[in-house]
Amino acid sequence: xxxxxxxxxxxxxxxxxxxxxxxxxxxxxxxxxxxxxxxxxxxxxxxxxxxxxxxxxxxxxxxxxxxxxxxxxxxxxxxxxxxxxxxxxxxxxxxxxxxxxxxxxxxxxxxxxxxxxxxxxxxxxxxxxxxxxxxxxxxxxxxxxxxxxxxxxxxxxxxxxxxxxxxxxxxxxxxxxxxxxxxxxxxxxxxxxxxxxxxxxxxxxxxxxxxxxxxxxxxxxxxxxxxxxxxxxxxxxxxxxxxxxxxxxxxxxxxxxxxxxxxxxxxxxx
Numbered sequence: 001x002x003x004x005x006x007x008x009x010x011x012x013x014x015x016x017x018x019x020x021x022x023x024x025x026x027x028x029x030x031x032x033x034x035x036x037x038x039x040x041x042x043x044x045x046x047x048x049x050x051x052x053x054x055x056x057x058x059x060x061x062x063x064x065x066x067x068x069x070x071x072x073x074x075x076x077x078x079x080x081x082x083x084x085x086x087x088x089x090x091x092x093x094x095x096x097x098x099x100x101x102x103x104x105x106x107x108x109x110x111x112x113x114x115x116x117x118x119x120x121x122x123x124x125x126x127x128x129x130x131x132x133x134x135x136x137x138x139x140x141x142x143x144x145x146x147x148x149x150x151x152x153x154x155x156x157x158x159x160x161x162x163x164x165x166x167x168x169x170x171x172x173x174x175x176x177x178x179x180x181x182x183x184x185x186x187x188x189x190x191x192x193x194x195x196x197x198x199x200x201x202x203x204x205x206x207x208x209x210x211x212x213x214x215x216x217x218x219x220x221x222x223x224x225x226x227x228x229x230x231x232x233x234x235x236x237x238x239x240x241x242x243x244x245x246x247x248x249x250x251x252x253x254x255x256x257x258x259x260x261x262x263x264x265x266x267x268x269x270x
């Protein structure tokens with residue numbers, strides 16, 4: 001399973017549910033009593049689940065350092081554990097949910113079956129379709145470079161990071177019924193006045209640090225020479241981003257589609 005830093009999770013998930021919690025309507029949060037957030041990371045989704053329900057929310061992650069952040073930031077219960085072998089008895093929760101977890105696992109169907117074991121009612125997953133991300137920018141080179149990097153990353157990563165419309169079939173294969181799906185678009189924009197996070201992202205582009213975070217996957221898909229050229233072009237693009245920021249001219253918009261899929265444990269109610 002791929003590992004992420006607390007900073008990365010905060011940067012990519014910040015503000016995701018600020019205005020669009022209706023995308024979670026099929027989770028029936030108002031009726032839940034005990035919820036497990038698997039792969040909770042630093043607890044961004046866990047916080048939303050707790051705010052939208054009266055349920056006890058438990059954060060679970062294999063990374064104890066992320067869990068310590070989740071515990072401190074949310075005040076919720078936090079348990080270290082493996083998504084493939086959840087440390088709970090059968091039917092311990094009435095909702096088991098994850099966000100951006102299955103795309104990072106080699107066998108998501110196995111994990112969904114384990115979700116169904118510890119849930120008495122519902123299983124849900126909120127997963128990005130990384131093949132359908134859209135980017136626009138005042139730095140023309142950024143749009144093309146983002147496309148090249150995304151295509152190479154999809155070719156080089158060892159899990160299915162673009163589950164998209166295949167996710168409902170995985171739910172059904174895991175024995176879940178009444179599967180419902182909806183698509184939520186997470187809009188992320190950068191414009192003046194720039195936040196500290198915006199400035200840090202620009203710095204990561206200019207130094208190549210942001211690209212280096214995915215070097216392993218990119219080098220699986222690209223020759224050494226092609227990767228070096230890509231890194232050079234990426235850093236040059238980053239310097240242009242920094243220059244436009246100094247003039248307060250830089251703007252960027254990114255849209256990341258997420259599929260919200262919910263299934264019922266046991267036979268269909270219809």
